[in-house]
Amino acid sequence: MKKNILSTVLLAFSLLANAQTEYPVIIIETNYGTMKAVLYDDTPNHSNHFLKLVKQGYFNGTLFHRVVREFMIQGGAQDSKNAPAGAQIGGGRTDMDIMPEFRDNHFHKKGALAAPRRGDNENPQKKSDASQFYIVHGKVYSPGRLDSMEMAVNVPIKNKIIRDHYLPHKDDLAKLKATDASAFNAMLDSVLHVVDSLYEAAPGKFFLPEELKETYSTIGGARHLDGEYTVFGEVTEGLEVIDKIAALPVDSNNRPRSDAKIVRIYVESK
Structure with a gap:
């Protein structure tokens, strides 16, 4: 029990330690509760743009229009304001495209605040659609599952060297x-030394940092999004609100059947 409590404390500290301080705290008020979020200093294009929209009241009255349990909740689309029940919504805006700001130290843990984008075929530069945002709900990965992700990349590399x-x-x-x-024995040692040396120097190997493994195996996240979408902030309080919204029944377009409304997003008063 003490170990679990310690892990929780360390992870909470990690969330706050990674949350940087140049930007004010952001309050996301919804009809299912309120979240607090911070923006990252090292993703300035995304953070500045998001803060500008927040100060304009751009997101107020929009919906979390796309909700996928154990994945993410996406909101902010302008066509979701006062949208009739059942209407397909969530159109993006190419006039708010921003070049990606991928950072190895920011990954898709639960609560990550990130920018959606169009697919690779029409958007090979992986520009963000900064007219919307999403918050990761994610799932908890077993340590074995995380090891398998590494093996899926590394084993084929090793096998080719062996061949x-x-x-x-x-x-x-x-x-x-x-x-x-x-x-x-002498020849075998020599051959295996060559194999091991080539594998050690081989490009493309993939290893998850221990901090990331610890986070994904405790609070969870959406590992497959890392390096594909820009994470520019994180929810530091109110993670349970993400759970509530992610649990809502949805239609065939993943729109909640009962609106998950963003009442307003604003800067916390000091």
Whole structure:
């Protein structure tokens, strides 16, 4: 029990430690509760743009129009204001495209505040559609699942090196194993040393940082979005509001059947 409490405290501290201080605290008031969020200093284009829209009241009265449990809640679209029940909404705006600001230290943990975008085919630069935003709900990953993600990338790399640098010596190794154990061990050590050295230097290997593994295996997130969408802030209070909205029944377009309304977003008074 003490370990679980300590992990929770450390993760809470991590959330606040990663939340930087150049920008004011943002209040997101919804009909399901209120969240507090911070914006990151090292994503200035996204953070400045979002803050400008907040001060304009741009998001007030819009909906969380796309809600996917264990994934994210997306809102802010202007065509969602006063939208009739069942209407398909959520159109983006190309006049608010912003070049991505991917940062290794900002990932899609639960509560991450990020920018949606159009698909790669029509948007190869992965520009953000900064006329909307989403907040990660996500899911908790088991440590084994996270290890499997690493293996899915790294095992094929290792296997190719084995095919190229071990298999050509397989017959010779088999002959030596049957006739000269000492020579077999020497040759095997030499071949495996080459394989290990090439693997160590091979580009493209993928390892999740321990902090990220700890976060994804405790509070959860949406790992597959990392490096594809810009995370420019995070919810620091009111994570339970994300749970409430994510649990709402939705229609075939993932719009909640009961509106999840953004009453207003504003800057916290000091």
